[in-house]
Amino acid sequence: MVKLTIDGRELEFAAGTSLFEACRVARGEALPHFCYHPDLSVAGVCRLCQVEVEGMPKLTIACNTSVREGMVVHTRSERVRRAAQQILEMHLINHPVDCPICDQAGECGLQDQYMNYGLYESEVSISDKVNKAKVQVIGPRVVLDKERCVLCSRCVRFCDEVTRTGELGIFNRGDRAEIGVAPGRQLDNAYSLNTVDICPVGALTSLDFRFKKRVWLLRSTPSICHGCATGCNVRVDHEAGTVYRLKPRRNPAVNGSWMCDEGRDTYRELHAASRLSEPLLRRDGELRAATWPEAWAALAGAAGRELPPGAAVVSPRQSLEEIALFAHLAAALGVPAAAIGGGPREADRGEGDDLLRSADLAPNRAALGWLGLQEPAGADLAARVRAAKGAVLVYGADPAADAPGWREAVAGRTVIHLGTHRNATAEAADIVIPLSAWAERDGLFVNRQGRVQASRRAIARPGLAQEDWRFLADWLAAAGAAEVPASLPELRRWVAGRVTALAGVDLAVLPPEGLVPDAVAAGSGGES
Amino acid sequence: MDLVLTTFLKMAFMLAVILGLVPVLIWAERKGSAYIQDRTGPNRAGIAGIRLAGLIHPIADVLKLLFKEDVRPAGVHRVMYALAPFLVFFIALLTYAVIPFGDYLEVGGRRIPLVVADLDVGILYVLAIASLGTYGIVMGGWASNNKYTFLGAVRSTSQMISYEISMGLALMGLLLVSESLRLTDVVAGQGQLLWGFLPRWGVVIQPLGAILFMTAAFAETNRNPFDLPEGESELVSGYHLEYSSMKFALFFMAEYTNLVVASALIATLYFGGWNIPWLPRAVIEARAGGLLSLLLAAHVAICALAAALFLRRASRERGRFGDGRDREPGLMAGVSILLGLAGLAALALRPWEIGPAGASLLATVLQVGAFVGKVVFFCWFFIWVRWTLPRFRYDQLMHLGWKVMLPLALANLVVTAVVVALV
Amino acid sequence: MKGKVHGYGGKMTLGERLYLGEIFRGLGITIRHVIRNLLHTGDMPTVQYPEERRAYSPRFRGRHRLMKREDGTPRCVACMMCSTACPADCIHIVAEEHPDPAIEKAPASFEIDLLRCVYCGLCEEACPCDAIRMDTGIYDMAADSRAKFYVDKEFLLNNTTDGTR
Numbered sequence A: 001m002v003k004l005t006i007d008g009r010e011l012e013f014a015a016g017t018s019l020f021e022a023c024r025v026a027r028g029e030a031l032p033h034f035c036y037h038p039d040l041s042v043a044g045v046c047r048l049c050q051v052e053v054e055g056m057p058k059l060t061i062a063c064n065t066s067v068r069e070g071m072v073v074h075t076r077s078e079r080v081r082r083a084a085q086q087i088l089e090m091h092l093i094n095h096p097v098d099c100p101i102c103d104q105a106g107e108c109g110l111q112d113q114y115m116n117y118g119l120y121e122s123e124v125s126i127s128d129k130v131n132k133a134k135v136q137v138i139g140p141r142v143v144l145d146k147e148r149c150v151l152c153s154r155c156v157r158f159c160d161e162v163t164r165t166g167e168l169g170i171f172n173r174g175d176r177a178e179i180g181v182a183p184g185r186q187l188d189n190a191y192s193l194n195t196v197d198i199c200p201v202g203a204l205t206s207l208d209f210r211f212k213k214r215v216w217l218l219r220s221t222p223s224i225c226h227g228c229a230t231g232c233n234v235r236v237d238h239e240a241g242t243v244y245r246l247k248p249r250r251n252p253a254v255n256g257s258w259m260c261d262e263g264r265d266t267y268r269e270l271h272a273a274s275r276l277s278e279p280l281l282r283r284d285g286e287l288r289a290a291t292w293p294e295a296w297a298a299l300a301g302a303a304g305r306e307l308p309p310g311a312a313v314v315s316p317r318q319s320l321e322e323i324a325l326f327a328h329l330a331a332a333l334g335v336p337a338a339a340i341g342g343g344p345r346e347a348d349r350g351e352g353d354d355l356l357r358s359a360d361l362a363p364n365r366a367a368l369g370w371l372g373l374q375e376p377a378g379a380d381l382a383a384r385v386r387a388a389k390g391a392v393l394v395y396g397a398d399p400a401a402d403a404p405g406w407r408e409a410v411a412g413r414t415v416i417h418l419g420t421h422r423n424a425t426a427e428a429a430d431i432v433i434p435l436s437a438w439a440e441r442d443g444l445f446v447n448r449q450g451r452v453q454a455s456r457r458a459i460a461r462p463g464l465a466q467e468d469w470r471f472l473a474d475w476l477a478a479a480g481a482a483e484v485p486a487s488l489p490e491l492r493r494w495v496a497g498r499v500t501a502l503a504g505v506d507l508a509v510l511p512p513e514g515l516v517p518d519a520v521a522a523g524s525g526g527e528s
Numbered sequence B: 001m002d003l004v005l006t007t008f009l010k011m012a013f014m015l016a017v018i019l020g021l022v023p024v025l026i027w028a029e030r031k032g033s034a035y036i037q038d039r040t041g042p043n044r045a046g047i048a049g050i051r052l053a054g055l056i057h058p059i060a061d062v063l064k065l066l067f068k069e070d071v072r073p074a075g076v077h078r079v080m081y082a083l084a085p086f087l088v089f090f091i092a093l094l095t096y097a098v099i100p101f102g103d104y105l106e107v108g109g110r111r112i113p114l115v116v117a118d119l120d121v122g123i124l125y126v127l128a129i130a131s132l133g134t135y136g137i138v139m140g141g142w143a144s145n146n147k148y149t150f151l152g153a154v155r156s157t158s159q160m161i162s163y164e165i166s167m168g169l170a171l172m173g174l175l176l177v178s179e180s181l182r183l184t185d186v187v188a189g190q191g192q193l194l195w196g197f198l199p200r201w202g203v204v205i206q207p208l209g210a211i212l213f214m215t216a217a218f219a220e221t222n223r224n225p226f227d228l229p230e231g232e233s234e235l236v237s238g239y240h241l242e243y244s245s246m247k248f249a250l251f252f253m254a255e256y257t258n259l260v261v262a263s264a265l266i267a268t269l270y271f272g273g274w275n276i277p278w279l280p281r282a283v284i285e286a287r288a289g290g291l292l293s294l295l296l297a298a299h300v301a302i303c304a305l306a307a308a309l310f311l312r313r314a315s316r317e318r319g320r321f322g323d324g325r326d327r328e329p330g331l332m333a334g335v336s337i338l339l340g341l342a343g344l345a346a347l348a349l350r351p352w353e354i355g356p357a358g359a360s361l362l363a364t365v366l367q368v369g370a371f372v373g374k375v376v377f378f379c380w381f382f383i384w385v386r387w388t389l390p391r392f393r394y395d396q397l398m399h400l401g402w403k404v405m406l407p408l409a410l411a412n413l414v415v416t417a418v419v420v421a422l423v
Numbered sequence C: 001m002k003g004k005v006h007g008y009g010g011k012m013t014l015g016e017r018l019y020l021g022e023i024f025r026g027l028g029i030t031i032r033h034v035i036r037n038l039l040h041t042g043d044m045p046t047v048q049y050p051e052e053r054r055a056y057s058p059r060f061r062g063r064h065r066l067m068k069r070e071d072g073t074p075r076c077v078a079c080m081m082c083s084t085a086c087p088a089d090c091i092h093i094v095a096e097e098h099p100d101p102a103i104e105k106a107p108a109s110f111e112i113d114l115l116r117c118v119y120c121g122l123c124e125e126a127c128p129c130d131a132i133r134m135d136t137g138i139y140d141m142a143a144d145s146r147a148k149f150y151v152d153k154e155f156l157l158n159n160t161t162d163g164t165r
């Protein structure tokens, strides 16, 4: 442990801690900075983070200094302030300041820094700024504006150190220096949009999000990505019921500061034209919109005629609570235990890699195992369903598309589809119940590490769609079950009581980085 | 048969005067308020550019109200809701039956008294009918199923009760003096002179009673400063809030009809009715020729003046609007000239040689004219007061009714009784 | 104004409390106005709108217009400063990419709900490009449906009383 004084406060840090992080703790906020990033190597090029260390003749950059015993550091002195002002002034000499059309405005490092350390009465103003290329599409997802770049090299370091693809580099010298892709290449790695996130200014912008919304209008909800089994922590940025983008949320235990590009696209399914917003019932051979009372009547009718025995299939895309409640409901409706399961287990369709992406695209497969539900592959699932007679309940999955032989297996039986989209199974179903998509409800998900993480409700459900657990609980009550959870916390307690892996875990207070139950950590040895 | 016919004719005359006055009053209300507030007032609606200083507006209003949708809000009591405006309007008209609007008309040697029904309990009838008007308002306010209308109705009732008493007491003072409940007697009694030079009008012998009666009349007609049942600022127009189209128009007309009734009553009871002061019937009949000539001459002079003014305006404002409105002053000048010429023609018929039958007719016409003139003046007075005084607060209204007017009316009655007994 | 003005709860003299005298004084004041106005009809301050119109200050905020570049395209760069500043939330802009990288951003649609607008002028003040102005002087707007007050980019671009400025 090392003891040092920052701004008059004496603090202790582990040896080797960067002075930048020490100052962040001491000040309660970070020092002004562009190039420092906790998950990248130190470059020390922007010179914004200079602090005064007693005994040193000149100011020193905090990001490239480690804490030393007895150091006396000043971060708020006039000298430090003046240095930051001058550095900013320098950065702005050739900056276009086209904030009105810059997508970064509102979350721009230059703007934020200038609010605190601006000179306002500029000392350097030139009329012929160096002009560089603007609106350069440098990859399938990223647009580069060379004028706005402050040459912090974060993007270059990301491509060199994290993805190790090295597409970007700094070319030329002096005020001609600029970011660019190596000749003949494109910024097209699977994590390219992270460069946009870490770019402190509007030099790198996302082609997808570009001009869709001004960022200050967005509201953020912490959640997790549902794109694959990794469960990257994300921020859902939305406004007026529409999600505009996903941004990674730092969680060193899961995804660091990053997320993959495909995961960022998953918000689109929330607003797809095929979203279900009202119950559908098959009448005269066609699916027609219905009201909830009609849907309940149809459900009761089908349950009375064809349940038990019946079969039930749930997708590993549903939350832990939902899968548990659904299995419970199926049992209450008389479906034999052998005919309740997950699936269809798909071959891993994702392009897994050793960074973040999992080949397994289901965000909650581990939960099926925890709940003791089997997950047969396509053809096996069809065979199992064929063996069980009576109505077929499908929750969230799309076996009509994914399980060979499914259509023959369910021919002539009532298919009840609970889901969010009009997929192939919904099209072939007799009763279609509209439920909430992932950003429209709260839920717990177990990622590939066995880590339980919370996904939060960000936006409202469309039309008549219902919250999943509430619908399941209502049906449970209608089926005459004794134990019906009255709220989500109650449901969570009930789930925790049924899953051995969760013994002794309080699901109501998950730590921010998620929670790996002790039983799981000991058993699996942890893959991360 | 004759009685029926003459009664019908008299009723027709009364109705014509009253209903004819309503649009004029509405116009006077608007134009008068505008002039009091330094505005121009209505001056837009016109027929081919003829606007008559806004007199066409009431016609436009009536057309508008006639063609408007008759909205009936949900939850109203259908029968009462529909009945209320008719009741209000009908009762407003009833009072006229007992008001004498002239002395008599001599036709073929027979004298027809100019009053529809000469009841010997005329004043009691007036009081009875006047308080009935509130029923329509209460019905309308209650049946509309709206708290504002209901509040308006409740206010109207309590106001009516509070002021009815002072009104009755004030009238009793007058009765003691005139010694009759018959309105014709009351009016005839006011034709004499007091001490040889003062008209023996109600207002002269019962000044306090006159003031009390007029104040109560304002309250009974719901006119400012007593228009709390309407109270736009707090009741968003009160009892008739939920009425539209012609039903609303009936309420609106009833208000002005009531205005005319109240004015006629004031004129009849306290301002000599059809009597022309210092000019009794005998004098008119004796000097008929001279009077008529004088009147005609005056008419010609006024027409000439008007024509001159209109012509001046026509020349000054030539082409001001660039449409039909530019023709108006010229046209009005023409009409004035024609009327003046008619007067001249009448003068050429030697009006100073008028016979005794003509003289009697002239006296009747002048007396009816005097009555109508007084009524019109008091109507204007109502309007004038409305645009001068602010509305009372409700507690002030009650205070005035019960703690000021009632004791004063009682005192007036006692003093009058004592004086009458002594003299 | 002549005469005493009483504060709330002030004492009135006996004469005032008798009301009648004061009422007649009031009636006198109003009738004087009537007579004066009857004799001098021309002196009334009423403006005979719409034939006559009051002259408004050049700073008067009337209906909005969008300014054009020299080539006739909107000057607006769809920065949403105006819609962000707007307290009535009545400006609705959808941005699009401009073919010229020097301009970069342009409004695909630009709509103002004139019925929600409170004519505060904050949009005008917020605009970094002087692209939206409220100097048309147009204040008398009438239409037979609400939809017609929801004006679009074309309307705003050509909505000007004084040519180009």
Ligand code: SF4
Pocket: A095, A096, A097, A098, A099, A100, A102, A103, A104, A105, A106, A108, A109, A110, A111, A148, A201, A202, A203
């Ligand atoms: S990078 Fe920042 S300062 Fe530069 S134009 Fe964009 S928002 Fe403005």
Ligand code: SF4
Pocket: A148, A149, A150, A151, A152, A153, A154, A155, A156, A179, A195, A198, A199, A200, A201, A203, A204
């Ligand atoms: S593009 Fe952005 S991240 Fe890359 S060097 Fe420039 S400012 Fe830094």
Ligand code: SF4
Pocket: C082, C085, C086, C087, C088, C089, C090, C091, C112, C116, C117, C118, C119, C120, C121, C122, C123, C124
């Ligand atoms: S004038 Fe005010 S209310 Fe109207 S559009 Fe502009 S900012 Fe919005």
Ligand code: SF4
Pocket: A100, C075, C076, C077, C078, C079, C080, C081, C082, C083, C093, C123, C126, C127, C128, C129, C130, C131, C132
């Ligand atoms: S502030 Fe100006 S440039 Fe920006 S969107 Fe509004 S009108 Fe366009």
Ligand code: FES
Pocket: A032, A033, A034, A035, A036, A043, A044, A045, A046, A047, A048, A049, A050, A061, A062, A063, A064
């Ligand atoms: S943050 Fe330290 S030099 Fe950039």
